[in-house]
Amino acid sequence: MAGSYYITTAISYPNGKPHIGHAYEAVAADVIARFQRQLGCKVRFQTGTDEHGLKMAQKARELETTPQALADEMSAYFIAMCDGLNVGYDKFLRTTEQAHHRASQALWQAMEANGDLYLDRYEGWYSVRDEAYYDESELIEGEGGEKLSPQGTPVEWTVEESWFFRLSAYQERLLALYRDHPEFIQPDSRRNEMVAFVSGGLRDLSISRTSFDWGVRVPGSDEHVMYVWVDALTNYLTGLGYPEQTEDFASFWPANLHLIGKDIVRFHTVYWPAFLMSAGLPLPKTVFGHGFLLNRGQKESKSLGNVTDPMELADRFGVDVLRYFLMREVAFGQDGSYSPEAIVLRSNSELANSFGNLAQRTLSMIFKNLGGEVPPPGDAPADIALLQDIRNAVAGEMRQQFENLSFSTGLDAWIKAVFACNAYVDEMAPWALRKTDPSRMAQVLGTLYRCIIDLAIGLIPVTPDAASRLLDAMGVAPGDRDYDWISRGSSGNPAQHRLEQPSPIFPRLELPEETV
Template identity: 40%
Template sequence: MGHNSFYVTTPIYYVNDKPHIGHAYTTILADVLARYHRLMDEPTHFLTGTDEHGQKVQQAAKANNVSPLEHCNNTVVRFQELWQRLGITHDDFIRTTEPRHTQIVQAILSDLHERGLIYSASYKGWYCVPCERFYTEKDLVDGECPECHRNTEELEERSYFFKMSQYQDRLIDYIESHPEFIQPAHRRQETLGFLKKQPLGDLCISRPKARLSWGIELPFDHDYVTYVWFDALVNYISAVGYRTNNALFSQWWPASYHLIGKDILTTHTVYWPTMLMAMGVELPKTVFAHGWWLVGDTKMSKSLNNVVNPMAMIDQYGVDAFRYFLMAGMSLGQDASFTEKIFVERYNADLANDLGNLASRAIKMIERNFAGLMPPCAEIGDDERELATLCLAAAGSMAEAVKNMQLDNGLATVLATVREANRYFDKMKPWVLAKSGDLATLGRVLRHTMECLRIASGLLYPCMPEKMTILRRALGISEDAITPHMPRLSQWNVLSEGAKVALDEALFPRAEYKEDAPAAAPPAMAPTPKEKASKKGDAVPGVISIAEVGKVKLQTAEIIAAEPVANSDKLLKLQVRIDQDLRQIVSGIAKFYSPDSLIGKHVIVITNLKPAVLRGVESNGMLLAAEHQGVLRLITTDGPIPSGASVG
């Protein structure tokens, strides 16, 4: 891969799923990154697609009385239609049922088998149909799948295995010597913890046709098909010419970013790199695992019926507002909360009030006072110089944010310049200038406000291409320059004097959010004698009710990473696993524990504590500890128990 090329991928989505906010987020993120890199004149390739093999597809096809391929053809359109609605600009969409993919998977399998890296053996384990994965008994949580928490079934069968175990030490060395390979850093530590905790087993890469016939047939045994994960991961190289087009493959591989959700970290940071090592193929530059969108503090789940439907949000608030919220609302690598109320508040604050209102006010004044023609470039004063400096710096900040995968910070900087332009506009009082007839000063104010909007619209274009195209046309920018060019966003006074300026309707009309009326309280009942007696305790200082105790949510957690907080001799920054979630907690225990001594400890954490920022580091929870006469000890469990277990 050349230094100036950018290859980004999403996971290939399971065709049996209905697209939800998780699918939309990863794909929009890839699209926004691809668009930014195109604006920076970097050759860019963006791949997405669908995973179409496996047991769930076979079962669904049978239930609908169609062939598996017909079922895939009928359901893949859900993703293709949504990507079109979301304005996704992928360069390729791969389906794992395509010959260009299946042929490469079989070629890889043949090569590994011939070199003795795939062998046959009997296997006994617990199989989860929804996840299509085998687990050992110790992996199960209360007898259920550790991933989806559904029932498993014990199976014993002859299978084929990939010798993944022989790459364990090599993979550990690679991860430790290439810190950019797994990002963010706490996911890197999570994978290293997994690899160092126990010997790595070999990977079962087959399923017998007697149980599952819908898959890529093993080229060396026609009674078996390929395990869906071994099949699916190969898409990242089969789509860019591996074994078929060396020039194309060398142009794009290794990938710049595999974007994934944190729930598929192991497959992408253990299975995939060991497969590539066995093939003799260079590893991708970075696997980036983002967090989950939560509803409040709860993970979105079909079983809880709280999954956000992207189509519904698009229909109500528009594509670009939805894209903007997803990019601005999540710090990459951390979980984020999605509620319609939060969405509407950010939409109104950032888009309707700040950006949309500024554009409307400035353009209307040019229409009224300059016949809708862009005022000339005027001499710059101190106020304009300050605004210009801020806007031009935002272009550099956005480029840096893209490079560092901190899109939310970059967008926040751009919106800060828009707010500064609003303050400049209000300070200069152009309506007073218009009334007094000072058109020279009025033109200067409006011209520099429009320059700020030009730069902001360019920097926001990858997130909101439709709305920013409308805004850039409204600024009088010619059609050949509507798609912004990053170098031009670092220049001031670019707009053409005399260009036609017009905005027919509000860019972002204000949105209304109506909360459901609270349910009526049940009628009060006379207290029982026992309740009357308990009420006496309520007045005792220091005594609390059981209801108050219940407000504190305590859960078990496993510490998987720890490091000192900069410029503090008391604070440690910890990454803790709580069920499938990963949280960052800052704790004042540095004088009592070294970072290395904490790894693997099972502790008790308050998980519903309001987030706090300590020495510039966000903390989401509190560890419980006991202190006596200068000695501090963490409260831990007295035996093994899964992280995320409730305490109380």
Template identity: 50%
Template sequence: MTSRFYVTTPIYYVNGAPHIGHAYTSVAADVLARFHRLSGHEVFFLTGTDEHGQKVEQAAQNAGIAPQLFTDRISADFRDMADVMAISYDDFIRTTEPRHIKSAQALWQKVAENGAIYSGAYEGWYALRDECFYGEDELVTGADGVKTAPTGAPVEWVKEPSYFFKLSEYQDRLLELYEKNPEFLGPNSTRREIISFVKQGLRDLSVSRTSFKWGVPVPGDEDHVMYVWFDALANYLSALDYPDMSAEKAAFWPASLHLVGKDIARFHAVYWPAFLMAAGIELPEKIFANGWWTVEGQKMSKSLGNVVDPRELVKEFGLDSVRFFLLREVPFGGDSDLSRKSMIMRNNIELANDLGNLCQRTLSLVARNCGGVVPERRVLTDEDKQLLGQASLLPQLLSDRMAACALTDALEDVWKVIRAGNAYIDHQAPWALRKTDEERMKDVLRVLLDTLRSIATVLQPFMPQSMEKMLVQLGVNENERSFAALEVLLPAGRSLPAPQGIFPRYVEQEAG
């Protein structure tokens, strides 16, 4: 049976333009989706936009246009960002779509039927910027005596009729979930924070608003719209045609992995499982929170003018150089800093020098000394076997890394083989063997070609365009690029195209 893999990004909030943080989570999810496809799994990869709520209504008013027109524009911008970053999503969900509204209302009705929603009045602190309710004990009082949310967002005292979700009744079940399934929530820093939050005690959650209208109407009471997070989280089901669980796409539930930013971990790791428990729906297998990006050591903010559009980086550095840097710089799950110096160094040292040169040297030697034809694999020395053995382990090694969302570690595993390949070519010196032992030279070049094929195959999820070029130059046909295909050697005698550089060195323009 083919195993299924359902991966999601958070749906991105449309009160502003896409930035590097959005691209980061999307690229990570894309790498996982592409990796599972190459493993022969059936994949469903979902991304999209979160388009309701008071913040969106206000942003549309400030722009002087209707909320739907505003969300159409920003959602299209997020879709463009995904396409520029080569995000291979299977579906792009929008919470203003009829299919989503139908599913969110069906989920509400199921939770309500099971007795987990009741009506009352909400009175308490609300942070519009976070779209989040906070208890008095969570607020921070500044030197000026002004209260703010723990995130620094301004809070206001809100009083209005509301429906409540009985979150307090799920505290023990949630703690049991985290304890019995340590893999459910990662990384460890986020897991510890969430457990600490839940242990402090959960209060029932206000899940509807009456003070604005831009939202999904509550079934049976259209004076209320759903709290934006109840609506938004339902997208993971609405893309599968919930409540029709007999639909073909429904087979992908439960989700294999929800990738989220750490700022929204609470909603995904506390509220979402509780909503699903209340609806009697199976829980997702894993939630993993990635860190935040700073720019040259500073927090991104509109006021500082340092919000980075990933599409601008792609124009300057190239798509795969950007994708590589995002997942290479800092262990996935931690906070990262976007520095031009680091980006140029990663491009020039690891891509152009390490991988680019290994490929270029090997292919140039094959072109010059073997007539551009793949030589036979004949006699293998211990050194040959060692390098080929390292390369052959990559698919399984990376499979284990992917299961743990250790994407940066996966790249380091590949780079160990690349560095070993460079040490091997230097030590074997096939250019010198040309004069002393032509057959041995061919054996060395064959070992390098096979090693490069393994490297390029496993790097396809990270750098799809560059690895496509590399595999073409290595003579690997489209039907020979899966992990299973690596078990079959490329036939000797296959003609290779003329070698071309894949990773140009980046040269900083002189200011003038």
């Protein structure tokens, strides 16, 4: 057993329905979780919704409803998105749960016991949209001369009594963390940004509000609610039963990976480790800030009218196709772009024409010419070489790249292995061997059969339904669908398995008329 692995997404702010960025992060986390299970890890995967804060209170007032009713309605859309995209979370955590209130208050009390909290008066700039405080030096000027946050969102001058966290006391400890554990912030570009930010000096952080009441109450100061980021970040502990010393907490904390968008790296790599240090808790091992997914090169916004419902894409092109595209098209950690045309092109060229056609041709020939009886792989030099090449590509290069979260590079190794199989088909021409050398035809088909199994196992994290259906049809037991089985070069093909009439796993797609 490879041990335990705890992965989390950022919890989504449900003041609107999910967009493609939410889907991108959820799918990526699910791919990682499934991949780690294939490595033999005991995996815990958590996602959820961040339901407190001024932004939610204002949105509810705008809609003439209550924050709780808004949170209930909107969180259901995020659960439906995860379920619809085959995102197999172990825990979907909502910050309105009473267990989360208890966990947040316990973390607060631990920081208070360490002498890191004090009551004072806050005067400064606050962005409701970002739920973030900004120093004057960080602000930018808008087109009309107004002050904006570094993200381009409106800020307002805020004055109120507040509890403060002694963030300034953690500057050197944070810099030492970044220096001694470079893997803590990934990719490197995000770490460099945070080193520069923290090196510039840290001010103590306002961590409570009195101007609204939609949040977790501060213990001993009921008129205060916690700053939403104290509450939100605690979710990673809540899901494991904190503050109780549960079996889950002992098994899975510290988290192996917090997967988040690049716009919230500061909260996760400056505030969060400082809070945990203060509370005497271990730090997560890695925080990875991925890039944005752009709609034809443009960031999505309601004002531009280009916000995409990810479930519409999934309904149009298929869940597995969308998942494959998201992991294949974009170098993980960088910004990337999508369009219906790009999804169709990628799916047809790689999934349908290359891998799908390889599987369909091979299985159909076995069904028609060998009565569905699966032959063992061949032992000719060309057969052995191909089998080894595919094993090296999937259990070697692809596995290594997935471990490094380089999904597009890993899938590049995978598709090159598919191309190698297709080149082998063209060279061996089993359709001609059927007449001239039937026994050799069977060896060629048996070799391809085993290669397709290895390729399908490698694809399980990305296209779980399609890959599993193919492996079911090929008689591969669920317990044999992991990297250990590939690496061992396990004994040929499933014995005593008779193929049924195969059906295409990745049919070709057509562009919807409105995009042609």
